[in-house]
Amino acid sequence: MVPGIQSDSGLSSEQAAQALAAQGPNTLPDTTHRAWWSTLAEILREPMFLLVLAAGLLYLGFGDRRDGLTLLVFVLVTLGMTLYQQGRTTRAIEALHALTVPQARVVRTLAWMALGLSAVMVLLHGLLRGDWLQALLAGVALAMAMLPEEYAVVRTVFPALGAHRLSKEGVLTRSIPAIETLGSITVLCSDKTGTLTENRMTVAHLVAGPQLQERIDLPALVGQMRLPAPFLPLLESALLASVAEPFDPMEQAIHRLGRCVLSGPDLAHPGWRLVQVYALSPALRALSQAWTVPGQEKQRVVTKGAPEAVIDLCHLDAQRRRQVEALVDEMAARGLRVLAVARGSFSGRRWPACAHDLDFDFLGLLGLSDPVRAEVPGAVAECRAAGIRVIMITGDHPVTARAVAQAAGLELPAGCPDALLSGHELAALDDEALRQRMATVRVCSRIAPEQKLRIVQALQARGEIVAMTGDGVNDAPALRAAHVGVAMGRRGTDVARQAAALVLVDDDFAAIVRAIRAGRRIFDNLGRAMAYTLAVHVPIAGMALLPVLVGWPVLLQPMHIALLELVINPACSVAFENEPADPSVMRRPPRDVSAPLLARGMLWQAAWQGLGVLAVVMAGFAWILPLRPESEARAFAFAILVSANLALILSSRSAVDPLPVTLRIPNRNLWIIVILAFVLLLCALQQPLMAHVMRFSPLSVQDLALACSLGLLSVLWFELVKAARACLHAPAKALREGTQSGKAC
Numbered sequence: 077m078v079p080g081i082q083s084d085s086g087l088s089s090e091q092a093a094q095a096l097a098a099q100g101p102n103t104l105p106d107t108t109h110r111a112w113w114s115t116l117a118e119i120l121r122e123p124m125f126l127l128v129l130a131a132g133l134l135y136l137g138f139g140d141r142r143d144g145l146t147l148l149v150f151v152l153v154t155l156g157m158t159l160y161q162q163g164r165t166t167r168a169i170e171a172l173h174a175l176t177v178p179q180a181r182v183v184r185t186l187a188w189m190a191l192g193l194s195a196v197m198v199l200l201h202g203l204l205r206g207d208w209l210q211a212l213l214a215g216v217a218l219a220m221a222m223l224p225e226e227y228a229v230v231r232t233v234f235p236a237l238g239a240h241r242l243s244k245e246g247v248l249t250r251s252i253p254a255i256e257t258l259g260s261i262t263v264l265c266s267d268k269t270g271t272l273t274e275n276r277m278t279v280a281h282l283v284a285g286p287q288l289q290e291r292i293d294l295p296a297l298v299g300q301m302r303l304p305a306p307f308l309p310l311l312e313s314a315l316l317a318s319v320a321e322p323f324d325p326m327e328q329a330i331h332r333l334g335r336c337v338l339s340g341p342d343l344a345h346p347g348w349r350l351v352q353v354y355a356l357s358p359a360l361r362a363l364s365q366a367w368t369v370p371g372q373e374k375q376r377v378v379t380k381g382a383p384e385a386v387i388d389l390c391h392l393d394a395q396r397r398r399q400v401e402a403l404v405d406e407m408a409a410r411g412l413r414v415l416a417v418a419r420g421s422f423s424g425r426r427w428p429a430c431a432h433d434l435d436f437d438f439l440g441l442l443g444l445s446d447p448v449r450a451e452v453p454g455a456v457a458e459c460r461a462a463g464i465r466v467i468m469i470t471g472d473h474p475v476t477a478r479a480v481a482q483a484a485g486l487e488l489p490a491g492c493p494d495a496l497l498s499g500h501e502l503a504a505l506d507d508e509a510l511r512q513r514m515a516t517v518r519v520c521s522r523i524a525p526e527q528k529l530r531i532v533q534a535l536q537a538r539g540e541i542v543a544m545t546g547d548g549v550n551d552a553p554a555l556r557a558a559h560v561g562v563a564m565g566r567r568g569t570d571v572a573r574q575a576a577a578l579v580l581v582d583d584d585f586a587a588i589v590r591a592i593r594a595g596r597r598i599f600d601n602l603g604r605a606m607a608y609t610l611a612v613h614v615p616i617a618g619m620a621l622l623p624v625l626v627g628w629p630v631l632l633q634p635m636h637i638a639l640l641e642l643v644i645n646p647a648c649s650v651a652f653e654n655e656p657a658d659p660s661v662m663r664r665p666p667r668d669v670s671a672p673l674l675a676r677g678m679l680w681q682a683a684w685q686g687l688g689v690l691a692v693v694m695a696g697f698a699w700i701l702p703l704r705p706e707s708e709a710r711a712f713a714f715a716i717l718v719s720a721n722l723a724l725i726l727s728s729r730s731a732v733d734p735l736p737v738t739l740r741i742p743n744r745n746l747w748i749i750v751i752l753a754f755v756l757l758l759c760a761l762q763q764p765l766m767a768h769v770m771r772f773s774p775l776s777v778q779d780l781a782l783a784c785s786l787g788l789l790s791v792l793w794f795e796l797v798k799a800a801r802a803c804l805h806a807p808a809k810a811l812r813e814g815t816q817s818g819k820a821c
C-alpha cells in the first residue's frame with residue numbers, strides 16, 4: 077500500500093495507478109504451462125486408449141498378427157489426433173494465461189456401467205460359445221462402443237477454443253469455465269463511466285456569479301478561447317482542486333479547458349505550494365486542496381466534488397441550497413456529470429482533521445459531458461431480447477445516472493421510481509428489504525464501491541445469475557462474489573483484474589454482450605455434440621451387443637470401432653465446435669444453470685434417432701446374411717452405419733430446424749470432416765487391401781448404393797418429424813422469437 081493512503085477509504089483510480097507504478101503489477105505466476113510428457117501421460121491413462129491397446133495386444137498374443145498390427149496403427153493415429161487436439165487446447169489456454177481451466181473428467185455418468193456390461197458380455201459369450209479370445213474382443217468392443225470419452229473432450233475443448241476466439245474480440249478470459257456461466261447470465265451490472273460511456277469528458281456547461289446567474293454552454297474546444305470574467309475564478313479553483321498531472325478524465329477535462337482559457341500566472345501559479353489534501357471518500361465526495369500563496373499569510377483552500385458534498389462544505393442555507401439543487405437537476409437531466417466548486421482561506425496553525433471545519437464560499441457548477449458509446453444502445457437492446465436485465469451502477473448523481481441510462485437504452489418506464497435506487501437508500505435497507513427491492517431496480521446511483529457487493533448478494537439471493545463489471549481496488553469483493561466478474565483492461569487496477577473472470581481489453585460494454593453470445597453458442601454446440609455422440613453410440617453399442625445375444629456372427633470388432641472413433645471424435649471437437657451461433661441465440665431467455673447440458677427432450681430425441689439407425693442396420697444385416705458371404709454382409713451393415721453416421725452429423729446440427737434449413741448454415745470444418753470421413757470409410761469398405769484388413773469384402777455397386785440409401789433413410793425420417801412438428805405446434809418458432817423479457821414495474 078502506498079504510504080498515506082488509508083485502507084478504509086479505498087484507493088481512487090489515480091492512487092491505484094500510482095501504487096501500480098510504484099510496486100509493479102501484481103500478476104500471478106503463469107501456472108498453465110504443461111509439458112508434452114504430462115499430456116502424453118494423461119492420454120496413456122485414457123480408458124479408450126487403453127482399450128484399443130488391450131485389443132491390439134490380445135490379437136498379437138493370441139490371435140491374428142495382422143489384426144493386432146492394424147489396431148496398433150489405430151493406437152498411433154488416435155495418439156497423434158489426441159496430441160494435436162490437446163496441443164490446440166493447451167495453446168489456446170496458454171495464450172490466454174488463464175487461471176482456471178476446465179477439468180475434463182471421464183464420466184465415471186457411465187464408464188463403470190460400460191465396463192460392467194462388457195464383463196457380463198465376455199462371460200456370456202465365452203460360456204455360450206467357448207471361444208474366450210472372441211469373447212474378450214467382443215467385450216472390449218462393447219466397452220469401446222459405450223465409453224462416453226467424447227464428453228470429456230468437448231467439455232475441455234469447446235470452452236477453451238471459445239475463450240481463444242473471444243480473445244481476438246477484445247475479451248480476455250482468466251477463468252475459462254466462466255465462459256459457460258456467461259451463457260446463463262440473467263442480470264448484467266455495468267459501471268456507467270468508461271463502460272457504458274466513452275470516458276471522454278469535456279466541460280460542456282458552466283454556472284457562476286454571486287447569484288449563480290451567469291451560465292454558458294461551451295463548444296468543443298479548439299485552440300485558445302475567451303471566457304467571460306465571472307467564470308474565471310470558478311475555473312481557476314477547479315484547477316487548484318485537481319492534481320497536477322491528472323489521471324481522472326474529469327480533471328483532465330478541467331486541465332484542457334484551463335489551458336485553452338487561462339494563461340501565464342493564472343494558469344501556472346508560480347511559487348504556490350500544495351500543503352494539504354483532503355481526499356475524496358464515499359462519505360464526502362469532494363476533493364479539497366490547500367495552497368500557500370507567495371506574499372500572503374493566509375492559505376488558499378479549494379474544493380470540487382459532488383454538489384451535495386460542496387453544498388455541505390459551504391454550509392449553505394435552505395434557500396440557497398434549493399437554488400443550487402434546481403440548477404444541478406436541470407444540468408443532470410441533460411446527462412451532464414455535475415461538479416460544484418468552492419474556495420476559501422485558512423490561517424490557523426494546525427489543519428483540521430476534516431474539510432468540514434474549513435470555510436468555503438460557493439463558486440459555481442461545472443457540467444461535464446461523456447458520450448454514451450455508440451455500440452451501447454444496440455448491445456443493451458440485444459440483452460433485453462436475450463432476457464438479460466442490465467443494471468447501471470454509478471457513483472454519479474441520480475438524475476445524471478437516469479439521463480445516461482435513458483441514452484444507453486435501459487428500460488426505465490415513465491413514472492417508475494422502483495427502477496432507481498440510490499446509495500443512500502440502499503444503506504438504509506436490510507438484506508431482506510434490499511433483496512425485495514432489487515426485483516425492479518435498473519439504475520443504482522451514488523453507490524460506493526463497497527455497496528456493490530451487497531447489490532450482487534441481493535441479486536443472487538433472488539436466484540439471479542449475475543455478471544458485474546468493476547475497475548477499482550474496492551470493486552474486487554463484488555467481482556469475486558459475482559458469478560462472472562468482469563474487469564477493465566484499460567482503466568482497471570490489477571487487483572480488480574485478478575478478482576475477475578474476464579477482462580475487457582477496451583473496457584467496452586458491447587464486448588461483454590459478445591462474450592455472452594459466445595457463451596450461449598458454446599452451450600448450444602455442446603448440446604449438439606452431445607446429442608450426436610449419444611445418437612451415434614446407440615447403433616454402435618447395439619451392433620456390438622445384439623449379434624452376440626442372438627447368436628449371429630460378430631458384426632463389429634474393436635478395430636471397426638476404432639475406425640469409427642476416428643470420425644466421431646473430430647466430428648465433435650472440430651465440426652460441432654465450429655458451428656456458428658444460432659440466429660435465435662440472443663432472442664431466447666437465459667439457460668437455467670441447473671438444467672442438464674442435454675435437455676431431456678433432446679436426450680430422448682437423440683436416443684430415438686440412434687435406435688432408428690440401429691433398427692435399420694440390424695434389419696439390413698439380418699436380410700443380407702443368408703444371401704451373401706459373412707464378410708460382405710458385415711460390409712453391408714457397416715456401410716449403412718457409415719452413411720447413417722454422416723446423416724446424423726448433419727441432422728444433429730439442429731434439434732428443431734429441418735435439413736433444408738441447416739444445410740444453408742456455413743461451417744467449413746464440418747464439411748471437411750464429413751467429406752474426409754466419407755472417403756476414409758469408403759476406402760475401408762471398397763479398397764481391397766484395407767477392406768481385407770478390416771474383414772470386409774468389397775460390395776457390388778448396387779449393394780453399396782442400397783446400403784447408403786438405407787443409412788440416409790434411417791436418419792432422414794426424423795427430418796420429416798422435425799418439419800411436421802415445426803408446422804404443427806411451432807415450438808421452434810416460439811424458441812426463435814424468444815420470450816418477452818423484463819418484469820413490469
Ligand SMILES: Nc1ncnc2c1ncn2[C@@H]1O[C@H](COP(=O)(O)OP(=O)(O)OP(=O)(O)O)[C@@H](O)[C@H]1O
Nearest residue numbers: 267268269324361362363380381382469470471472
Ligand atoms: N477527482 C474528483 N474530484 C472531485 N470529485 C470527484 C472526483 N471523482 C469523483 N468525484 C465525485 O464523486 C462522484 C462519484 O465518483 P465515483 O468515482 O464514485 O464515480 P465513478 O466511479 O467515477 O462513476 P461511475 O460509477 O459511473 O464509474 C462523482 O460523481 C463526483 O461528484
Ligand SMILES: [Cu+]
Nearest residue numbers: 223225226644
Ligand atoms: Cu465414442
